[in-house]
Amino acid sequence: MYDELGEERLRRIVDVFVDRVFDDVMIGYLFRDVDRERLKRMELQFAARHLGGPVRYEGKPIREAHAPHPIFAGHFNRRRELLRRTLEEHDVPAHIVEHWIAHTESLRAQVTRDAAGRCEPPDEV
Numbered sequence: 001m002y003d004e005l006g007e008e009r010l011r012r013i014v015d016v017f018v019d020r021v022f023d024d025v026m027i028g029y030l031f032r033d034v035d036r037e038r039l040k041r042m043e044l045q046f047a048a049r050h051l052g053g054p055v056r057y058e059g060k061p062i063r064e065a066h067a068p069h070p071i072f073a074g075h076f077n078r079r080r081e082l083l084r085r086t087l088e089e090h091d092v093p094a095h096i097v098e099h100w101i102a103h104t105e106s107l108r109a110q111v112t113r114d115a116a117g118r119c120e121p122p123d124e125v
Contacts, residue, residue, distance in 0.1 A: 001096045002053030009090070010051070014044045017086040026078045030069060050103050051096070063110040076112045080104050 002010070018040045022031050031039070048055035059065060083104060087097045 001099060002048055002051040002055075004093065005051065005096065007048070007053075010048060010053075011044055013086060013090050013092065014040055014047060016090070017083055018043055020082045020086060021079060024078065024082060027075050030071065030075065047100070051100070062107055066111045071112050073108075073112055073114050076108055 005013075018036065022028050022034075022036055042057070042059040045055050045057045046059065049057045080101065084097065084101055087100060092100075
């Protein structure tokens with residue numbers, strides 16, 4: 001899939017996607033203290049890797065990177081939707097979109113605090 005997209009096309013997709021995430025009214029605030037260019041590099045490495053590219057991901061493990069942040073199912077869903085739209089607008093073949101979205105979804109429990117997407121009452125003390 002990496003070879004099918006090519007490095008430059010993948011880079012353009014990631015650039016647009018990360019810019020959308022940063023500028024999004026619903027989730028952009030979560031990224032206000034994040035280095036945009038560094039995140040683009042990490043996203044590119046991560047995407048290239050799961051798409052079968054000869055790239056080494058140099059970022060932190062997903063759970064560790066997201067643990068300090070209050071990310072909930074709604075945030076995760078919004079990011080996934082921005083990704084889907086970006087992929088479709090860049091005419092990414094359907095099988096790659098499906099793989100990328102499924103891969104993203106497989107990370108939900110490592111990223112969110114409410115992995116199932118349910119509103120649960122706090123534990124009784």
